[in-house]
Amino acid sequence: MGADLAALMLAAQAGDQDSYRVLLEELQPVLRSYVKRRIRDEEAANDICQDVLLTMHRVRHTFEPGRSFEPWFYAIARSRFIDHLRRRRRRGDLEVGDDAVAEIVAEEPSAGWGQFLELLERLPESQREAFSMLKIEGLSVEEAAERAGVSISALKVRAHRAYGVLRRGLLGSEE
Amino acid sequence: MSDPRTSTSGDLVGRLVADLAPVRPVRSGRMVAIAVALEIAVVLVVAWLFGFHMARPERIFDPAFAGLLGALAAGAVASARTMTMLSVPGRPVSRALRAFVLALPPVLAVAMIVFSPWGGSFHGFAAVVVEGFGCTKNTLLVATPAWLAGLLFLRRLAPLDPLRVGLFSACAALLAAAVVVQMACPSCDSWHLAISHYVPLLVAAWVAAMLSPVVLSLRAPESRS
Numbered sequence: 023m024g025a026d027l028a029a030l031m032l033a034a035q036a037g038d039q040d041s042y043r044v045l046l047e048e049l050q051p052v053l054r055s056y057v058k059r060r061i062r063d064e065e066a067a068n069d070i071c072q073d074v075l076l077t078m079h080r081v082r083h084t085f086e087p088g089r090s091f092e093p094w095f096y097a098i099a100r101s102r103f104i105d106h107l108r109r110r111r112r113r114g115d116l117e118v119g120d121d122a123v124a125e126i127v128a129e130e131p132s133a134g135w136g137q138f139l140e141l142l143e144r145l146p147e148s149q150r151e152a153f154s155m156l157k158i159e160g161l162s163v164e165e166a167a168e169r170a171g172v173s174i175s176a177l178k179v180r181a182h183r184a185y186g187v188l189r190r191g192l193l194g195s196e197e
Numbered sequence: 198m199s200d201p202r203t204s205t206s207g208d209l210v211g212r213l214v215a216d217l218a219p220v221r222p223v224r225s226g227r228m229v230a231i232a233v234a235l236e237i238a239v240v241l242v243v244a245w246l247f248g249f250h251m252a253r254p255e256r257i258f259d260p261a262f263a264g265l266l267g268a269l270a271a272g273a274v275a276s277a278r279t280m281t282m283l284s285v286p287g288r289p290v291s292r293a294l295r296a297f298v299l300a301l302p303p304v305l306a307v308a309m310i311v312f313s314p315w316g317g318s319f320h321g322f323a324a325v326v327v328e329g330f331g332c333t334k335n336t337l338l339v340a341t342p343a344w345l346a347g348l349l350f351l352r353r354l355a356p357l358d359p360l361r362v363g364l365f366s367a368c369a370a371l372l373a374a375a376v377v378v379q380m381a382c383p384s385c386d387s388w389h390l391a392i393s394h395y396v397p398l399l400v401a402a403w404v405a406a407m408l409s410p411v412v413l414s415l416r417a418p419e420s421r422s
Contacts, residue, residue, distance in 0.1 A: 032222070034217060035219065035220050035221075035222050036219055037217060037218060037219035039214050039215075039217050042213070042214050042217050043210060043214045046210045046213060046214065047210060050210070072209055075209060075210075075213060076209075076213075077355075077357070079213045079216070079217075080355075081286065081354070081355035081357075082220055083220035083221060083222055083223055084222075084223050084284075084285050084286055084354055084355045085222060085286075086222055086223060086224060086225060086285070087222055089287070090287075092287075093286075093287035094286045094287035095286075095287075096287070097286035097287040097357070098286045098287075098355075098357065101286070101357035101358065102357075139287050139289050140289045143287070
């Protein structure tokens with residue numbers, strides 16, 4: 023996510039349609055990648071992506087100025103994803119191959135996700151961006167470095183720092 | 198807005214952009230303050246409407262009694278904060294805060310039976326339940342409007358996990374109601390307090406949580422500026 027998504031969202035909240043269009047267009051591939059990494063069914067993935075964008079549109083007033091965009095957005099995406107899985111589970115048509123899904127549902131009641139979001143939000147912008155591109159969007163290091171406009175080694179340093187902060191934050195709290 | 202779900206992703210973006218209207222961004226701190234004030238106001242108004250008065254006001258100077266009221270009030274505030282933060286995507290709520298709220302009723306019930314400074318007489322579970330039914334009923338009576346008011350307020354935010362939001366909304370209302378009923382009830386019998394005041398909080402909270410998604414699914418008004 024190259025653009026300043028928080029700034030675009032704030033402009034959208036003020037009614038700026040151009041900013042909103044840019045924001046949605048920036049988010050679509052990211053969201054698609056996020057969902058496709060977790061579910062194989064193409065049609066279901068499309069449904070979830072649409073549902074996430076619709077929900078984001080409906081609750082856009084809950085994005086707070088001064089906060090990071092990513093935790094807000096991924097909280098919505100994750101929630102819609104889980105809702106979709108619950109519906110499919112109730113219908114009994116969850117694919118055997120959707121193992122990541124079960125993992126996500128299983129982890130839902132834990133506080134780990136909330137803590138993760140909190141840690142993610144506290145990361146410096148450059149580190150959060152590096153983490154998001156590599157671990158959420160699933161970009162290669164080369165692609166991420168190109169998008170961030172930095173060298174590969176610089177991006178690796180940012181990502182490693184982010185991993186370190188997240189690891190210490192998550193593991194430290196369990197000790 | 199027509200149903201964009203039927204459209205392709207390109208159309209969807211176009212439709213969402215066309216539907217864009219300015220909104221006033223929420224401030225979670227302010228929302229928490231409003232939620233707490235709302236719970237307190239509704240509980241006090243309902244208690245006033247039903248004519249509740251403080252029984253044996255001298256108890257307020259008893260540190261144990263004041264401590265009980267303080268714990269219940271702190272639980273109500275913590276729960277109101279939790280339900281609000283759970284309704285703002287990406288705003289995590291600490292595990293300790295959630296555990297405090299959910300553990301408070303059973304912990305108070307056990308503490309009452311084991312450590313109560315006022316003593317108590319146990320003559321059968323059913324007898325205690327029947328004798329204390331008035332207090333249980335009053336708690337539910339006072340809490341129900343506050344719970345519903347809390348949910349209606351939260352519909353303006355984004356309660357994406359309605360079950361959990363409903364659970365903490367119910368806890369906030371029930372704990373606030375428990376403060377009022379505790380003050381209005383003249384009894385400090387440990388078994389009465391445990392079984393008729395505190396245990397029902399937990400049961401009612403889970404029942405209310407199950408019902409909450411229905412209330413939250415009602416369409417909320419748009420928050421336009």
